[in-house]
Amino acid sequence: ASNFSVLILGDTGVGKELVARNIHLHSARKDQPLIHLNCASLPENLAESEFFGHAKGAFTGAQNARQGKFQLADGGTLFLDEIGELPLAMQSKLLRVLQSGEVQTVGEDELKYVDVRVIAATNRDLKHEVEQGRFRADLYHRLSVYPLSVAPLKARDExxxxxxxxxxxxxxxxxxxxxxxxxxxxxxxxxxxxxxxxxxxxxxxxxxxxxxxxxxxxxxxxxxxxxxxxxxxxxxxxxxxxxxxxxxxxxxxxxxxxxxxxxxxxxxxxxxxxxxxxxxxxxxxxxxxxxxxxxxxxxxxxxxxxxxxxxxxx
The missing domain is CATH 1.10.8.60 (Helicase, Ruva Protein; domain 3)
Structure with missing residues (x-):
């Protein structure tokens, strides 16, 4: 029921999304939205817009203003699936939001504040990714306030x-x-x-x-x-x-x-x-x-x- 960030670790197919959904449903935010974002499917040039939204005309093709996932999850929970796939450039911007709660919509100068609990999941060994320089150490520690490991099915034969x-x-x-x-x-x-x-x-x-x-x-x-x-x-x-x-x-x-x-x-x-x-x-x-x-x-x-x-x- 806390607002701690949670990092769910486990192999592909073990049910990490189900774990995230249950964490949200048993939290004080259960009546607020649970927003899902798959980081592995994000085009790098559109990642910032997906996270923070964009103003009309902010870039070619932005014909209408659009809210990002952080604005949609305000007051609730944002589930970041496959967080290990997030590009390094985007990792620093995500870290800023987690530290301060400040969101800057693409194409706008005004800063907005959001109240979002982040639950992240990955099938990668993020400690190894940090050692290899592919994942920011400060972001890893910010996300893994409460890490959970989901065992593979072969270890849960019952x-x-x-x-x-x-x-x-x-x-x-x-x-x-x-x-x-x-x-x-x-x-x-x-x-x-x-x-x-x-x-x-x-x-x-x-x-x-x-x-x-x-x-x-x-x-x-x-x-x-x-x-x-x-x-x-x-x-x-x-x-x-x-x-x-x-x-x-x-x-x-x-x-x-x-x-x-x-x-x-x-x-x-x-x-x-x-x-x-x-x-x-x-x-x-x-x-x-x-x-x-x-x-x-x-x-x-x-x-x-x-x-x-x-x-x-x-």
Whole structure:
């Protein structure tokens, strides 16, 4: 709820804009505007006008006066996305506004004062950019009064299924699907994938998978997303699996094997390994795999996994 400047750091696609929106909505400025400006898409010759506005006739093509993003955000919050892409010449002018609150419209001599909270975001390492002389150190310190780092999706695997379910609900409404669900095999696949494109990639994967599942199951009352609908890079899944387990080994796969067959092979070995580690206890194994016990036993039965118990004389 403070007026501190916030710098949001994180890879592309992790949801930095969502973080900025929530900061604004929980601040004292929530009833005032949140203005968005993508610094990466700014032509250098028009950047000053975008930030501070221009007077009529200030330059060729300026047929009407226009307010800049700082004037539009007065009293509210200005979100500067991809701040690491801002040209050095513009960085010094932005610093002046942050220090004094003074804005000078292009083509006018009069100074105006604005009350704007700035939230900036970048996928660059700004400390490294400062060391390389590509970003002003004084601007970096002015922006990063309260830095926030958003972890990549691969470091938040507990969020994957939650987010996938949310995107599935959104997609179901768009595609007029009454009921859309993710199979257990698909959930396991999603959790083991590395997600280089983060949350944005997950959303696109679910959108495409839902469309394919609807096409293949259009006569079914419940549409189920299966692994073959997800179009994930299997080598990335296999690599991640090997990183997480020094015992699980993915066997050589035939060139013409389907994604579903390969996923079943991996899932089967993972369940068997976890059963052994948990002394063939289904409940403990289900907890380690973060799935429901009943769902796990049904999946194991489909994959041909069974446990035979026998008594031996003492």
């Amino acid at each position: 969020d994957v299924i939650l987010l996938a379910g949310y995107f599935a609900e959104k997609t179901a409404r768009k595609l007029a699907i009454k009921q859309l669900k993710l199979s257990i095999e698909a959930q396991l696949l999603l959790k083991k994938y590395d997600w280089p494109g983060n949350v944005r990639e997950l959303e696109h994967v679910i959108n495409r998978a839902a469309l394919k599942a609807k096409q293949h199951q259009w006569q079914q009352p419940i549409i189920t997303i299966e692994p073959e609908h997800c179009e994930l890079n299997l080598s990335a899944v296999n690599t991640l699996a090997l990183e997480h387990s020094n015992q699980l080994v993915i066997p050589p796969l035939a060139n013409n094997i389907s994604l579903k067959q390969a996923t079943d092979t991996y899932t089967q070995q993972l369940i068997i390994q976890q059963l052994k580690q948990h002394n063939y206890n289904w409940a403990s194994t289900a907890r380690s795999l973060q799935v429901d016990r009943a769902n796990l036993t049904r999946l194991a039965k489909r994959l041909g996994i069974s446990i035979k118990k026998s008594l031996s004389p003492s």
